[in-house]
Amino acid sequence: MKLRKVTAAATTALVLSLTATACGGGDGDSDSGSGGGDKIKIGIKYDQPGIGQQTADGDFAGFDVDVATYVAKELGYTEDQIEWKEAKSADRETMLERGDVDFIAASYSITDERDKKVDFAGPYLLAHxxxxxxxxxxxxxxxxxxxxxxxxxxxxxxxxxxxxxxxxxxxxxxxxxxxxxxxxxxxxxxxxxxxxxxxxxxxxxxxxxxxxxxxxAGLKLSNENYGIGVQEGSDLKDKINTALEKMVSDGSWDKAVEANFGPANYKNEPAPKIGNIVK
CATH class of the missing domain: 3.40.190.10 (Periplasmic binding protein-like II)
Structure with a gap:
C-alpha cells in the first residue's frame, strides 16, 4: 500500500512537471534571446525619428530598429516574433538588469560607467x-x-x-x-x-x-560609440557581434544608414570595427 501511495504521488508530480514544461515556464517567451523561443524582447527609443520611433500606425522605424531587426533575424527570430519595448535613457540599465528585455538598441552610447553595469556588443555606429x-x-x-x-x-x-x-x-x-x-x-x-x-x-x-x-554644422564636439546593451555576462554579446559584422559585410548597414539619414545629407563615419571604442 505504501508503495502505491508513493507511485501515485510521483505520477502526479510528473504530470505537473510536464504541464509546466508545455506551458513554457509561464509566458512562452525566450529567456536567452538565442533563437527557438516564441518572442525576443528588444528595447528601442519610441520618440527619435531616424533612430527609433513609433509611427502613427503603430509600427516602428529608424536605424536602430533596422539594426535590431537584422540582429534578431540572425539570432533566429522573424519580425513578427519581435516584441518592442520602450527604453528611455534613464531606464536602460535597469531594464537589462531585471531581464525586461533581451537586448537594447537605443542610441546607447558605450561609457565606462555604463559598462560596469551591463555588457555591450558593438559599437555599430560612431556618432558625434x-x-x-x-x-x-x-x-x-x-x-x-x-x-x-x-x-x-x-x-x-x-x-x-x-x-x-x-x-x-x-x-x-x-x-x-x-x-x-x-x-x-x-x-x-x-x-x-x-x-x-x-x-x-x-x-x-x-x-x-x-x-x-x-x-x-559638422563640429564633432564628442565621440558617441553606439552599442547594443545586454545583461552582464550574457552569451548574446558574441552572437550579436557576429550579426553586426555580417550586417556590415553584406551591405545592409550602408543601406540602413542611407534609408534613415540620407535626406539630411548626414556625413556618417564608416562602420566601426567591433570592440573599437573611439574616445
Missing amino acids: QDVLIRADDNSITKPEDLNNKNLCSVAGSTSAQNVKDTIAPKANLQTYGGYSECLTGLENEAVDALTTDDSILAGYAAQQQFQGKFKL
Whole structure:
C-alpha cells in the first residue's frame, strides 16, 4: 500500500512537471534571446525619428530598429516574433538588469560607467555631438562660433550644458520641453542652434516636413560609440557581434544608414570595427 501511495504521488508530480514544461515556464517567451523561443524582447527609443520611433500606425522605424531587426533575424527570430519595448535613457540599465528585455538598441552610447553595469556588443555606429542650424546659416562653422548664439537644449539634456560649460561659455542656453519644440524654435529663428548627437539631429532633419530647412554644422564636439546593451555576462554579446559584422559585410548597414539619414545629407563615419571604442 505504501508503495502505491508513493507511485501515485510521483505520477502526479510528473504530470505537473510536464504541464509546466508545455506551458513554457509561464509566458512562452525566450529567456536567452538565442533563437527557438516564441518572442525576443528588444528595447528601442519610441520618440527619435531616424533612430527609433513609433509611427502613427503603430509600427516602428529608424536605424536602430533596422539594426535590431537584422540582429534578431540572425539570432533566429522573424519580425513578427519581435516584441518592442520602450527604453528611455534613464531606464536602460535597469531594464537589462531585471531581464525586461533581451537586448537594447537605443542610441546607447558605450561609457565606462555604463559598462560596469551591463555588457555591450558593438559599437555599430560612431556618432558625434553636433549642432543643427538653419540651412541658410553660414555663421557657425567652428565650436567657438556658438558664443553669443541662442543654443537650444532639451530639459534634462547634458549635451547643451556641455557646450555652455566647456566649449562656448558665452552661448545663451535656452531650455525647451522636447526636440520638436527646439526645431520649431530653430525654424522660427527663436534659437540659432540645437545640439545633441549628430545621428539624432540627422533623423529629425530627414523628416519630410523639415527636409531642406536645416543642416548639420559638422563640429564633432564628442565621440558617441553606439552599442547594443545586454545583461552582464550574457552569451548574446558574441552572437550579436557576429550579426553586426555580417550586417556590415553584406551591405545592409550602408543601406540602413542611407534609408534613415540620407535626406539630411548626414556625413556618417564608416562602420566601426567591433570592440573599437573611439574616445
